[in-house]
Amino acid sequence: MLTPRTQRIKDSLFARPRQISLERALLYRESYLQTEGEPPVMRRARAFAHLLQNHLIVLDGDDLLAGNRTPTPRAGVLSPEMSPYWIMDELDQFPVRPQDTFEMSEKDKRTYREVLYPFWAGRSLNDWYRAHRPDDVAQAEAERVFAVAQTDKGQGHIIADIPEVLERGLGGVLGEVEARRAEAPDNDFLRAGELCVRATIDYVRRYERAVRAASEGREPDDAAARVAPAATPERRAELARLAGVLAHVATEPCRDLYDALQLTWLVCVALQHESNASSISLGRMDQYLLPYWRASVAAGASEAEVRELLQCFYLKTNTVVFVRSTESARFFAGFPTGYNLVVGGVDAAGDDATSELSELLLDLQKDTRLPQPNLSVRVHAGSPDALLRKAAEVIRLGDGLPQCFNDEVNVESFVRRGVSLADARDYAVVGCVELSIPGRMYGLHDICMFNMMRCLELAMTGHPEGFSSYEDLEAEVARTIDRYVALMARGCNVCDEAHRETSPTPLLSVLVHDSLERGADITSGGARYNPSGVQGVGTANLADSLYVVKKAVFEDGALSWGELLAMLERDWSGPGDEAWRQRFVNRYAKYGNDVDEVDQIGRRFLAHYGAEVEKYENPRGGHFQPGSYTVSAHIPLGAAVGATPDGRHAGEQLADGGLSPMVGRDKNGPTASLLSVSKLENVRDTNGSLLNVKFSPSTLEGEAGLARLVAYLRSFCRLGIQHIQFNVVDRATLVDAQEHPENHRDLVVRVAGYSAMFVELARAIQDDIINRTEHTLG
C-alpha cells in the first residue's frame, strides 16, 4: 500500500495535462552562444553545467527525495540541438496528435519559432546525419525497409556505473578524473568530464541549500528554487534530514539506503539533463543497493520507513517522460522512459544472487502500480522458488511487470560475442528488452528496426515471372535482406558518427568503463564494449507467408505465382479473393503452433538476418549484433507492407513483440507458442528479443494459478528463450477502458518490453493489445 504521503505524490503526477518545457532548450542555447569555436565535447559540457546551475529546482510538500527534471512532472523536454525540424513541423500537433499528447503555450510556440528554431537549423545532429547520409541509404529509408533511429534525439539505452558512484561518492569519481587529466592535460574529453562531475556536485549542493533554507523557515537564496515551505515541525525535521543527506552525498560515499536512493536519483536526473534520451536505465538494483539496505536495517530503520522511501524512488521514475516526434511515438507509444530495474539472476561466479531485497523490489509494484520502473527479473535454473513466486504474484496483478529474462541463454549469448564471463553474468536491461552490460557497454541498442516483410514484398514484386523452385524464392528473399542490411549498417554508422561529432556525453562517459582509461567519450569508442543493435522484425509473418507460398504455389499447385501476385496487388479485393485469403489464414499451419516445418522457416530467416548483420563493424570498433523486438512498431512497420500471402491485408499490423506469433494465429495454446519460439536460434539475438503472452486472470487465480505460472516460467527458462512478458487483463476490462477511459485512468498494461497507461495509448495499439490471443483455461 502507498502511504498517505506517497499516494499524494502519485496523484500529483497525473493531476494536470503534460506540458512541453522549453527550459532546457533555452538554457542550452544560451550556453552555446558563449562557446562558439570550442570543441563539441566542451560545448556540450558547458551547456550541461549551465543547465544544472540555472534550471528551476522544485520540491513539493511531501517528497522525501529531491531531484526534478522539469518544473512540472511528466513534462516533455524539447531538444532542438538534436533536430529542430520535426518540432517545427509539429508545434501545433502536440495537444492533438494520436499518441503522447502535451500542452504547449502560444508564447512557447512563438519562442520556438523565433528563437530556438533559427538558432539550431543547420547545426543540429540531424543536419550532420543528413549531410553525410549516402543517397542509397536515404533511398532505402524512403522505401521503408528500415529507419535509422536516434537521428533526432539522444542515444540513451545505457546503464551508468551507479554502484561505483555510490561506493566512491562523486568526490571519489572526481578524484579519478583529475588524476587522469593530470596524465593527459590536453585531452578535451577529460577536461569536459571533469567539468561535468564538478557541475553535478554543485547541482547536489544547490538542492541542499534550497532544502536547508526551507527546513529553517527561510526563503532560498537561489532564485530558481521552489521548495514548499514546511507546514509542520515534522516536515521541518524531514527537510533537515534531507538537507543532511544531500550535503553528504554531494561528494561522499553512501552510508545507507537514504543516501543511496538520493544519489542514484540525482545522477539519473543529471544524466537525463545531459542526454535527453530514452532509457538511461537503473541496472541491477537489488545487487548494488543491498549493502546500503542492510546498513539501514541494521541501524534500526523500520520496514515501513524503508518501504516508503523506496516508493518515493519508484514514483520519481514516473516523473520523467520522453517526448518523441509523432512518427517515433507510433513506434514507441506511451512513454517507455526506460527506468529498467533488474532483480535476480546469477553473480559473477555463476551462483544465485537473489536476496530478500530482490523480492522487496518486486513487491513494491503492488503499492505503486505504475509503468516505471520497468521491472525485470532474471531467471536461471537455480532461481529460488520464492523469487519466482513473488514474480508470479506481481505478474498476476496485470500491470505487465516484471518481464522475465533467461540467464541460461543470455549469458552465453554475450560470451559468444567476446564479453568476459564475469561481465556477461552481470548483464541488465535497457530500453524495453535490450540486453546490456551495466557501466561497461555503449551498445546503440535501439539504432534500427529492419522490416524483413518489406524484403519479402520486394523480392516477390520484383519477380513477376516467378521462381523455378521454392528454394529459389527463399534465396531471393535472403539476397534482398543482405542488400538492405548493408545499407542499414552504413546508415547506422553515419548516425553513430553524428553523435560522435556533434553530441558527446562526457558525464555519462565518465560513468562508463573504460572511457577514463582510454581518454575517450563513449561516442568515440570509450566504452569497453561497443556493439550496434539492430532488430530483425517480421519473423512470424515471413514464416507464415513463405509456408503458404511453398505449399499452395510450389507443392500443391493450388494457384499460380501470377494469380497470387495479382491478389496481393489488389489486396484481396477481386471476386473469390476472400475465399483464398481465408484459406491461407485457416488452412495452412502458422508459426507459433509448434509445427516444425513452418517454425523452421522462421528460424532460418531470423538466423540468416543475424548472421548477415554480424558481418558489419561500427566506427567505435564494435560489431553489429541482431535483436528482435518491435515495441509498438509492428503497427507502423505493418502499415509499410502491402498484402502478404499469410492472409494479411495491406497495411495491417505485423506480429507483435518480435518473436510472438501473428495475432490470432496461435491456436494451440501457450505451451505450443513457447515451443515454436524455442526453435529459433535465440542465443544469436544478443541485443534482445521479445515474446508477449497474454493470460486471462482466471487462469492464474489462486494457489494453483500461481504454481502454474511458476511452472510456466521454469519451462521458459529450460527452453532457452531470452525473454517473456505477460498481459493479465481480461478482454472485457480492456474494451470497457476503451469505451470509458475516465473509469480506467490507472489501468497499466504491457505494450512491448515496457508497460504504459492503457488510456494513454492510441486506438490502434489498444486494439492490438485487446486482440493478442488470450490463453484461458482448457
Next chain:
Amino acid sequence: MAASSAQGAAPVATVTNVQRFSLHDGGGIRTVVFLKGCPFRCPWCCNPENLSTEPEVSFKERLCIRCSPRPGGGPCATAPEDCPTGAKELLGRPRTVDDLVAEVARDRAFYEESGGGVTVSGGECLLRQDFLCAFLEACRAQGLSTAVETTLALPLADPARLVAACDVLLVDFKIADRAKSLEVTGIDPDVRDANLRDVQDLGARVVARMPIIPGFTDDAACVDANVRRIAELGLRRVDVLPFHQLGEGKYDSIGRDYEMRGVPQLTDADVAGVVARCEAAGLATVVHGE
C-alpha cells in the same frame, strides 16, 4: 466402430481433439486427448461432438463467408477439407498410438515443471480400452504422467492393465439415485462402484468428480448421497464441477438438440453451498478441479 484396431495392427482410435495447456484435468499443465464415442447420454454434456463414435461434420454459421452456394440456406456442398474458413469441419480423425504419443510428448517440459501430464477423456474412453491402455502404456514408456477421465461405468476388460498404466483416475459422480441415473443418463452407479473398488484394490489413485447440474445433480439430496458414497468408497478428494454453458454452440454446429439451452449457470453461493457439504464430510474439495 469407425476405426477399431484389427488384431495385431497398431491400435487406432477416432480422436476429435488434442487440447494442450489444459489446467483442470488431473494436476499441473496437461494435454487432454478426447476420444470420440460415448454410450451414455447426459443431457448437460459439454462435449456433444464426442457422443457418436463416427466422424461427423460440424458447421459454424458465424464463420461462413458464403463462398459457395447454400441451397435452402443450409450448409454448402463443399467438402470440409476444402472449406476456406473452417466453418465446416470434420470432427474425428483416426490416430495411431505412436502418432498421438509423439504429439502429446511435445509439452514434456511443461508437464515436468508443473507436475502435469497426459489425460485421456471423451466421450467415454472406456469404449476403447485396448487403445486406451496401449496409449497410456506408451506415454508411460516416454516418462509422461497419465490420467483418465471416465464414468468407470462400463465393464473393465483388464483392470490390472489399466491401473498399471494410469497415475490417477478421475471418476464421475453424477445422478446419485440409481433408477434416475439409468433413466436419464444410462449410467449405472453400481457398476461404477464395483469397478472403483476393484481398481482401488489394485492400488489405483482415484479422485471423485462431481458435476453440479441444475435440475439434475444440484439438489441437496443428490449432493449428500454422492458425498456419502464418495466417503464410503474411501476417496479423500472431490472436484466440484459447476455447470457451464460453454458447450452450447457445439450442439448447433453439429445439429444436435440441447436440453439445457438457456439454463442459468450456478451462482458463487450455489457452488459454495456444495463445497460446504463436501468439506463437512471431510473431503478435500477443489472447485473446477486441478
